[in-house]
Amino acid sequence: MPASKSMATDIKAVPVIIAFVVAGFIGLFSETALNMALNSLIVTLGITETTAHWLTTGYLLTLGILVPVSGLILQWFTTRQLFVASLIFSIIGTFVAAIASTFAILMVARVIQAIGTALLLPLMFNTILLIIPPYKRGRVMGIIGLVIMFAPAVGPTLSGIILANLTWNWIFWISLPLLVGALLFGLIYMQNVSTPTKPKIDIFSLILSTIGFGGIVYGFSSSGEGWGSPVVLSTIIIGAIALTIFGFRQVKMEQPMLNLRAFQYPMFTLGLVMVVITMMVILSSMILLPLYLQTSLALTTFAAGLLLLPGGIINGFLSPVMGGLFDKFGPKYLVISGFTLVTGSMFGFSTITMQTASWTIILLHIVMMIGVSMVMMPAQTNGLNQLPPELYPDGTAIMNTLQQVAGAIGTAIAISILSTSTQSFLSTMEDPSSPTNQVLAFTEGVQSSFVFAIVFAIIGLVLSFFIKRVMVEQES
Template identity: 30%
Template sequence: MVAVMLSGTFLVVMNATMISPAFPAIMAEMGVDASTVQWMASGYALVEAVVIPLNAFFLGRLTTRRLFIGGMALFAVGALVAAVSASFPVLLAGRMMQAVGTGLCMPTVMTLIVLTFPRERRGSAMGVVGLIISFAPAIGPSLAGVLIDTVGWHMVFTLVTLLAVAIAIAAHVTLRNQEGFQPTDLDLPSIPLLLAGMLSLLYGLSSAASAQSKLVPVGLVALGIVLLALFARRQLSLERPLLRVQVLANRRYRTALLIMGTLMAALVGSEVVAPIFVQQVMGQSATASGLLLLPGAVLGAFSGLFAGRLFDRVGIRKPAVAGAIGLAIGAAGVFSFSPTMPIIELALVYTVIFLGIQFLSTPLNTWGLNALDQEEVPHANALSSTMTQVGLSVGSVLMGSLVSLGPAVAPAGALPLDVVFAGVHLAYAGMAALLFLAVIAILALVRTTRADREAQQAVGAAASQDAAQRGRSAALKVADLMNADPRTVSAEASVRDVIVALQEAQSVGIPLVDGEERPVGYVSDGDLLRYLARQNDRFTDGMSVLAIADSSDLSERLTSLLSLDAMKLASTGMLTVEASADAEEGFRRLAEHRVKKLVVVEGGRLVGTLSRRNVMGAMFSLEDRLTQVARAAE
C-alpha cells in the first residue's frame, strides 16, 4: 500500500515538470506561440492553487480511498485526453484535468502516509517521502526529453496515462480506507473569486504582447486585482476562511513569502524559456533541453538540506547572503547567453541559479514561519502553498509573454532565428530582473533579529568561558558528576512501565537496558509528548509547501501509547559518554545536542547518567572542586 501511495506521489509531482521540453514541438504542431503554450504550465499551477485548499472539505465528505482513486482516475483521463489531442484547446483541457487530479491526490497521499505509519516511525517515513518528492521534478524533464526525441511528445502523456491507470488499479486492490475526518464547511463564493481573479490577472498579462488594444489586457489585470482584493476581504470576515490571510500582517512572514514568490516566478520562467532557447535557437534536441535542468535540480535538493542545517546553527543572515550571492552570479551569467554558446556553459548558469534558489528556500520559509505563533503555522503553510503556485503561474505567463515579443524587439528584416532569440533574450532579461529584485530584498530585509544576535552572543560568551576553564577542568571526569545509581527499565517493558519509572524517579528520561545492562534505547518525556501531540507535517518539492494536519483523537493516541512496546518509541541512537571522559566533554554534548541527559557507559555497560540536573546541582561546589583539581595538578 505504501509503495502505491509513493508511486502516485512521485508520478503527479514528476508530471508537473515533464511537459516543458515538449513546448517547441507543441508550438510547431499546433501553431501556437510561447505566450499561449505556457498556459500548460501556468494553468496547471493555478488549478492546483485552487484545488489543494479544498482537500479538507473533500476528506470530510468522501472516503480517502475513493478520493485517491478518483483523483488518480481523473489524472489518467486528463493524460489520455492530452495524448490523443489534435488541437491546443483539447490538449490544455486534458492538462487542466490532470491538475485537478493532482490537487486531489497530493494532499490525500500525504494524509494517508501520515496515518499509515505509527507515530513512533513517522519521522523517518516523512524523510523518505520528502526525498522522493524532491527528486521527482528533476527526473521529469530528462525522461520527457528522451521520449520526445524518440517517439514524440504524445508518448509522454501516453506513458503517464498507463502509469496512472496502473497506480489506480493497484490502489483499488491494496488501499485501505482511513476514517475519522470531520466534515468541514466550505465557503463557495471564495472559490470563484480566487479562480476568476487569478485567471483575469494571468490572461491579462499573457495577452499583453499580442492584443491589438492595450485597454483589454490592462482592464483584465485591473479586474483580476479587484477580484483578488474582494477575495482577501471576504477571507477576513469568515470564521473558517479558505485561506487565512491575516497571517500576512506579520512583516517577516510577508517578506519571506514575497521573496519566495519572486524566486518561484523566476524558476518556472527559466524552465519555460529553456526548451525554446535550446531547441529552436541553439538547434539542440529535446533530450538536451531536459538534461540541462538535471544537475541543478539534483544538487539543489542536497543544498536545501545543508542550508536548513546551517540556518539552525547560525541563523538566517549568513545563508541568505550566501544564496543571494549565488543568485546574483547566476543572474549576471544570463546576459552571456548566445545562440552559439556551448550548452555546458548554459547548464552551468542554470545550475548556479537552481542552487541559489534551493539553498534559500528552506531557510527563508523557516525564517518566515518562525515569526508566527504556533497556532498560525498551519494556516501560513496553506497560504504559502497557494501563493507558491500563484508565483509559478505568474512567472510562466510573464516569461511566455516576453518570448512572444520577439517580433516587436527584433531588428527589421531579422532572420526567423534571430527573432526567436530576441524574444528569448528579453525573457531571460526579465528573469534576471526578478532574481536581482530578490537579491536586493534579501540583502535589505532578511536579517538576524536583535533577539537572535543576543542568543548567539550568549553562546559565544559561554564558549569563551569554557575555553578559559578547559585547562583547569581536564582532570575532572564525568564519573565525578554522574548519577551512579540511575533508574533503568528492561528493553522488554511497555511504555506504561516507562511512565511509572519516570514518575517514581522524577526523571526526564529513562534508559532501556538488555539482560547484560547494556543500553539499547532511551525514552524521554519529549518522546511521550510528541506521540501524544498532534503531528502536523509539512512536505516540499523544492517549490511548494504542503501542510498535513493530524486529525486523530487524544484518547486514541493515549490508548495506543500506553500499550506500545517501549523499544518502538525509544531512541536507539542515544547519546553516550564514557565515565572516564573529561567532564567538559559531557557538558559539550549536553549543550551542542540540546539534550537533558546522557547515558554514561564503561566497557559498553551502563554505569550512570549525566543530566543537566546533575550539573546544576553541583554548580555551587564545582568551582571549589576545580580549584582543588588545579592545586593538585601543581
C-alpha cells in the same frame, strides 16, 4: 484541523511519505514533459502556437482556482479520501491524454490532471505538518522538495528521449502505470491523519476566490497577446478587485474559507515572500533557458534538456541535505547564502551571448539550483513551523496558491520583456529580417529578461537578512 497526539503517534510516516513522493513525482513530471512536446502537438493536431499554449495555461488556471479552496477541502474530507480522489483524477486525465486525437480532448485531459495535482500538493504538505514533529520537518520537507524540483528538471530530458523514438502520447502511456501503482500503494498504506471538521461553506467566498485567483492567473498567462490587450487588462483588474473583496470578507468572517490570520505570523509571511520570489526567478529561468539554448545556440530539444539536467539532479539530491542542515542550524545562513548564489547566477545569465560555451550555461544553472535548494524548503518550513496546527490547512493553501500565481506572473513578465527587447533591438537594425540579426535580437531579449530576475533575486537577498529561526519543541 489538528490531529490528536495519540493519532499522530499511531501513524506510520514512512509509507505515507513514499505514497506522496511517488504520486507527486509522476504528476509534476507529466506537467513539464508535455511542454517539450508543444511543437510536435502543433504539427500533429494542426493547431497554432497560441492554441497549444492553452494546454499549459489551462493547467495553471485550474490550479489557480482549486488550490485556494484546498484549505476548505482538507477540512471536509479525510486524508485517504483526498489522496484516492487526487490519484483517480490524475489517472483519468492521463489516460484521456494518452488516447487524445484532438486538441479539445487533450485540453479536457489537462484540466482533469490539474484537478488531481491541485488536490495532491496541499494535502501532501498538510499531512507532513501533522505527522512529522517540527524538529524533523526540514529533512522530510527536503525530500518533498526533491520531488517538486527534480520531476520538472528531468521531465524535459526524458520527454526528449520519448519524442525522439515515439509519439507524444507515450509521455502519458509511460506515466499511467506508475500512477496506478501509486494509487494501489496508497490504498494499502495511506492513513487518515486528521479528523474532518466540515466547516460551513461560504458560496460568495468561493465565487470571489475563483474570479480573483482565476482572473490573475489567466490575465498574466494570456499576456503574450500584449499588455494592452483588453482581455489581459480586464481579467487582471477584475481578478484584483475580486481578491480585495475576498480578503476583506475572510477577515470579517468567524469561519473564513481561507483563514488570513496566518499572515499575523511574521516568519510565515517572510518565508512566503521568499518562496514567491524564488518561484518567479526559477520559473522565468526555466522558460528562458530552453528558448535560449534552442534559438541562440541552435541546440536540439534533447540536447537542451541534457544541458539543464545536471543542475536539476544536483538540486534534487541537495534538497534533503539542506533540510537536514535546516533542522540543525536553522534557516538564516542557508537562505542568505542561497539568495547570494541565485543573484550571482542571474548576473551570469544576463551576460550570455551566441558564443557562450555550453559548460558556462551548465555551471551557472548548477549554481542557481544549488541556491534554490538553500532557499525554498528552509524558508517554507520555517514559516509553516510558526503556525499553530489549526492554521496548517490555510497556511499550506496560501503557500501553494501564491506559488502558482508567482509562476504565472514570473513567466509572463519574462516572456513579455523578451518579446519587447527583441523587437526594440530589431528596430535599430538595417536588415531586421536577417536570420543573424533575429538571433542577435533574441539573445539581447534573453539578457534583458534575466536583468528582471536579478532585481527580484536582490530583493530576496535583502529580505533574507531578516529571517529568524522559529523555535520548536525538541524530542524529549
